Amino acid sequence: MSKSDHSFSDSERAGLYRAIYERRDVRSQFLPDPIPRPVLARLLKAAHHAPSVGFMQPWDFILIDSAEVRQQVLASFNEENAKAADNYTGERQQTYRSLKLQGITESPMNLCITCDRSRGGTHVLGRNSIVEMDLFSTCLAVQNLWLAARAEGIGVGWVSIIDQGELAKILNLPDNVYPLAYLCLGYVSEFADQPELEAKGWRSRLPLDELVHGNRWGVSLDDKALLGKLTK
Amino acid sequence: MSKSDHSFSDSERAGLYRAIYERRDVRSQFLPDPIPRPVLARLLKAAHHAPSVGFMQPWDFILIDSAEVRQQVLASFNEENAKAADNYTGERQQTYRSLKLQGITESPMNLCITCDRSRGGTHVLGRNSIVEMDLFSTCLAVQNLWLAARAEGIGVGWVSIIDQGELAKILNLPDNVYPLAYLCLGYVSEFADQPELEAKGWRSRLPLDELVHGNRWGVSLDDKALLGKLTK
Numbered sequence: 001m002s003k004s005d006h007s008f009s010d011s012e013r014a015g016l017y018r019a020i021y022e023r024r025d026v027r028s029q030f031l032p033d034p035i036p037r038p039v040l041a042r043l044l045k046a047a048h049h050a051p052s053v054g055f056m057q058p059w060d061f062i063l064i065d066s067a068e069v070r071q072q073v074l075a076s077f078n079e080e081n082a083k084a085a086d087n088y089t090g091e092r093q094q095t096y097r098s099l100k101l102q103g104i105t106e107s108p109m110n111l112c113i114t115c116d117r118s119r120g121g122t123h124v125l126g127r128n129s130i131v132e133m134d135l136f137s138t139c140l141a142v143q144n145l146w147l148a149a150r151a152e153g154i155g156v157g158w159v160s161i162i163d164q165g166e167l168a169k170i171l172n173l174p175d176n177v178y179p180l181a182y183l184c185l186g187y188v189s190e191f192a193d194q195p196e197l198e199a200k201g202w203r204s205r206l207p208l209d210e211l212v213h214g215n216r217w218g219v220s221l222d223d224k225a226l227l228g229k230l231t232k
Numbered sequence: 233m234s235k236s237d238h239s240f241s242d243s244e245r246a247g248l249y250r251a252i253y254e255r256r257d258v259r260s261q262f263l264p265d266p267i268p269r270p271v272l273a274r275l276l277k278a279a280h281h282a283p284s285v286g287f288m289q290p291w292d293f294i295l296i297d298s299a300e301v302r303q304q305v306l307a308s309f310n311e312e313n314a315k316a317a318d319n320y321t322g323e324r325q326q327t328y329r330s331l332k333l334q335g336i337t338e339s340p341m342n343l344c345i346t347c348d349r350s351r352g353g354t355h356v357l358g359r360n361s362i363v364e365m366d367l368f369s370t371c372l373a374v375q376n377l378w379l380a381a382r383a384e385g386i387g388v389g390w391v392s393i394i395d396q397g398e399l400a401k402i403l404n405l406p407d408n409v410y411p412l413a414y415l416c417l418g419y420v421s422e423f424a425d426q427p428e429l430e431a432k433g434w435r436s437r438l439p440l441d442e443l444v445h446g447n448r449w450g451v452s453l454d455d456k457a458l459l460g461k462l463t464k
Contacts, residue, residue, distance in 0.1 A: 006385035008250065008383040009247075011243045011244070012243070012383065013247060013383045013384070015240060015241075015244030015245060017274075017380070019248045020281050020376050037455070037461060044444065045440060048437075048443070049252050049255075050375070051378070051427075054429065055434065055435040061443055062447070062448065063455075064447050080360065084358075084361070087355040088355065114449075120435065122319075125316075126316075128315065128319065128393065129392065129393050129396070130392050132367070133392050135364070135368070136368075136412070139371030139372060139375070140374065142372065147376075148252065150240075152239050153240070160359065161360065181368075190238075195287055197287040197357065202286075202357065203357075206289045211280070211291065211293055212293045212295065213294045213295070214294075215294070215296050215298040215301050216402075216403050217294060217404045217409065226272060230276060
């Protein structure tokens with residue numbers, strides 16, 4: 001069988017790569033329009049088809065539209081964000097304070113993707129050596145949903161400035177369930193050309209060729225053909 | 233501006249969803265054909281365009297084709313896998329032993345995606361509350377690469393049965409660098425219709441509608457229109 005039998009058509013590949021390159025972390029551009037149920041279902045199904053260690057599928061999806069719950073989450077964000085701002089001084093702190101880092105109440109839907117650390121019992125296949133594989137699997141579900149959302153024209157923002165213990169209390173999570181990702185979802189006025197932190201000069205994209213090693217850490221890759229492709 | 237302005241065309245969306253649904257964790261079906269450099273470059277660029285907390289980009293990519301390094305990694309796998317098999321008894325243990333759980337030497341390329349936990353300094357934006365956000369970001373890069381690989385007709389297998397400390401030694405990683413994902417990459421003879429663990433009866437896919445909650449954990453979603461779409 002030819003090795004090329006399983007690759008996608010050019011237009012199918014283009015769709016995937018477009019989602020990868022045009023996906024953004026959205027905080028400021030949410031529109032209030034509700035997400036149609038068939039679209040929301042496609043996003044959740046995309047997440048549910050992520051790979052998971054031992055086919056554990058440790059995720060749950062808490063869809064949050066309650067104003068009361070969202071106000072509680074926003075209060076936790078505000079507390080954590082005030083602490084975070086104190087880590088910076090001078091111009092850097094001013095830039096930090098100018099950044100909008102969440103869209104909890106402006107977006108029409110929030111979604112907490114959780115990880116049930118006890119799912120599948122004591123001995124989940126492939127989780128014997130690295131116990132965090134359940135958390136990592138849940139991240140893969142987040143990325144599936146994030147890419148599917150972009151293709152549907154829906155922006156996603158991951159709110160990571162939040163106290164996980166506080167969030168677990170607000171959402172009534174059992175002890176074995178970890179609130180891995182708190183996401184804001186909604187249609188947007190625009191998807192920016194660049195990540196906001198890049199556009200605002202907070203941090204630059206690293207040159208990819210400097211992040212590639214050959215066989216062991218710190219050994220330059222002896223492959224000019226590949227390195228040349230990475231700098232473009 | 234209309235909310236639908238930013239959604240993809242049907243064919244672009246189809247390409248993304250095809251990658252999501254037809255992606256597999258490959259262990260047994262690797263072909264020895266080398267991966268062309270332009271294809272490998274596209275995979276690495278896809279990973280590098282994942283979202284990361286504070287635009288931290290904590291990942292590095294160690295491309296491994298050395299037979300010596302791979303034999304060392306395989307030895308670590310074999311040791312961990314023997315321990316893991318002892319967790320099961322009877323028929324379950326027989327099934328476990330019948331599963332092929334890695335393609336370290338059969339695949340033409342191995343790739344370790346690492347997470348540099350010190351990148352970006354002490355105060356990475358958005359990582360103040362959840363210090364593991366750097367690991368989670370690196371997982372998102374893994375999923376971008378995994379989906380891009382599927383579109384290129386390349387299989388990926390994540391080897392999670394491995395001692396991370398041992399792997400860090402084999403790859404000469406500095407203390408601050410965590411070997412998050414050890415992946416096997418290559419063209420394949422087939423992409424199976426179902427995940428192997430599902431096909432072999434190890435574990436079933438969970439019903440998605442049972443994993444969706446409304447506003448708080450354990451509260452049924454009051455949305456029959458959405459729930460109906462999730463069971464199909």
